[in-house]
Amino acid sequence: MPSFQSLIDSCRDDWNRYIQHDFVQQLGKGTLAKSCFQHYLKQDYLFLIQFSRAWGLAVYKSHDIFEIRQALAGLKAIVDVELDLHIQYCKQWGISIQELDNLPEAKANIAYTRYMLDAGQQGDLLDLHIALAPCLIGYGMLANWIQEQSWYQAHNNPYLSWIEMYTGDEFHAAMQTEINWINQRLANIDSQRFEQLVKIFTNATRLEADFWQMGLDKSY
Template identity: 85%
Template structure:
């Protein structure tokens, strides 16, 4: 029976490169260059805008009122809460709202977000969720992975509030709900359908790793 773990197993090397990326390790050690983190934060603001569009697409792709409500709630959470929180967090790192509003979009950001949207447009609601899963679930996995490492430095780590966000109970409750949603829909699917979904998941995971690399390189 297919499950979210089956997707990870399908692209285990890519998944580990994403979860254990050098950006993630430097962040966990507290040694990540401030300018790299700022670059990531700025691009993540643009990512969230596209992420809200993906949830808007999820509303359209939904088949019943429960799915519509769930997708709408996710979209509203980003548009009405998360974006404002992100702007405030960026301000703490010396990034103004004006700067965020005038940012060029990095190639890695374009590649990842447009891939997510394209996967959802060409496929169904499950295809879209699978494309979103490395972000929706992966951040929680990698934050917990950081905490388990012997090199993890919590004391005086300038990025501790970021780690706390993704190890917190609220994020993990949402993460587990997403895993359960995916598992319910993967149960009993045929091998051909799983193969297609696994390819989407693998590509999205690779693009997530590229997003970290973009942060390290401070590239556009």
């Protein structure tokens, strides 16, 4: 019976390149250049805007009131809560709302977010969730991975609050809810359908890794 873990196992090398990217390791060691993190934060603001569109698409792709409410909750969480929190967090790193509102969108950001939206538009609700999964679930997994490493440096790490956000109970509860949702829908699919989902998941995972590299390179 396929599961979310089966998706990871089907693209293990790509998954590890994402989870264990140099950007992630430098975060955990506290050695990441401030300018790289600032570039990531700026682009992540633009990412969240597109992410909210993806949840709007999830509302449209839903088939019953339970799915509609779940997708709407995700949309409202981003629009009403997460974007404001991100803006406040950016202020702590010297990034103003005026700067955020006038940012050019990096190519890696465009590639990743438009791929998610395209996967959802061409497919069904499950396709969309699989495209979102490397972000929705992967951030919690990579934050856990950081804390498990012998080189992890919590003391005086300027990125500690970021790491702890994704190892916190609230994020992990949401992550587990998403894993359970995906597992329930993978339970009854055939091998051909699973391979289609593996392709979406693998592509999204690679694009997540490119997003980290964009942060390191400070590229547009």
